[in-house]
Amino acid sequence: MQRPTIFCHMTMALNGKIVGNYHQAAGAAVAGQTFYHAAFEPGGAFDPNEGWLSGRTTTDDNFTFYEQPDLDLNAAPVPAGDYIVPGTHPKYYFAIDPHGRLAWHHHQLQYNDTTATVVEVLTNQASNAYKDFLRRQHISYVIAGENQLDAPLALDKLTRSFHLKRIMLGGGGVLNWSFIKQGLCDEVSIVLIPGADGQADAPALFQPLATDDQQQLVNFKLISATPIEDTVWLRYAVL
Template sequence: MNRTLFCHMMMTLDGKITGNHSQFSETKKGGELYYEYGFTNEAPHPVDSWISGRSTAQKHFTDGNEPELTTDHEAVPDGDFIVDTDFDHYYVVLDGHGRVDWPKDTIEYNEFKAKVVVVVTEETSDDYKAFLRNKNIPYVIAGQSEIGLNDALDRLQQNFPMESFMVGGGAKLNWSFIKAGLCDELSLVVSPILEGDPEAIPFALPNRENDSTEPVPLELISNDTIADSTIYLRYKVKND
């Protein structure tokens, strides 16, 4: 199936995506450009699907708590749960352990509104699947105990009008897509500030238990200096 997938992040000059730098005015323009180049017609590729990991979803779209699940529900049918296949935008969250407590079936980020779709595994509990069904949140199953990224993309495209995917964190998810050879391009907004905190997280971080840590070659597509010393970088990921 044809698809485009790029990783889009805002970071500091020392490559960090967490820390205290967001409190400084030097990051204001970067925040504006992050939205413009990821969620509007100014994006390098028209985005119909935004992918993130569980912790990113919890941080931005829930209260951070896990759902209070119940066993008092109807039997959950085998297979995927597919509803609402006519949205313009989707927010895809990889949550194999069923930990995100969704308040509703859509998210809003400024003017960007999207239908939530969750990727689970065969071992995700029926109690959590029943929770999703009750919220009218579709899900696809990809993998036995761990989510298979290529399988997830295939299942999503088989069931929803998805062709252009933007991966937007967290760091381990970014690296997983890059190392799997599934990421075509990096789209990086760089703010003129150094984070400095050694505990701050970089935009891509291997899960050393099961991810390769070999370097990934890149090829520069473009580099633009925008207002307020903010830089926008695009790199092709050399997957061949």
């Protein structure tokens, strides 16, 4: 298997949550600037990198907003296998979308000052109509897994197709833990937002599934802890 160096880079509340209104805390702006500069701006700690990878819920929350894709249920059968649009791009957004549900309107997205080209990661559960939809949008996709994501296969295909050397893993918590537990992540970078809220059901940085091994332990080694006003930026190597 080929794969790039992968760093999980997230903002997080002091109580370990990655979603919630703690983003309105007084020090959240500084934390957000620290997070964005490290991974997305020239001269940041993780520059250069080829882009970032996130799950379906994170993608819907931030980019596709739970709309329904414009499917042609009568579309002619598309060719089997992956679909790679020719060309190279400075940044990619890799969306883990096993069943094919995300409603893109364009093959690129905008995140602050960063323009990224969308690439979908599907399983064989994605319908012909959805793959036809992606092709009509000129969105590349790879198929990795029968009923659920085969992450090593996905990374191997993405690395070979898009010449990846380093990418960011950007949530949600289930996806983060899935990569961590499989040994597919090299570093965890956490920018602590100096706030917390009382949302009891918000996902944590790592969110195991009920079917996961409850006894699995992953160790980390501190690389650095950098205070920036009221926030702290923590970097850990995954052992």
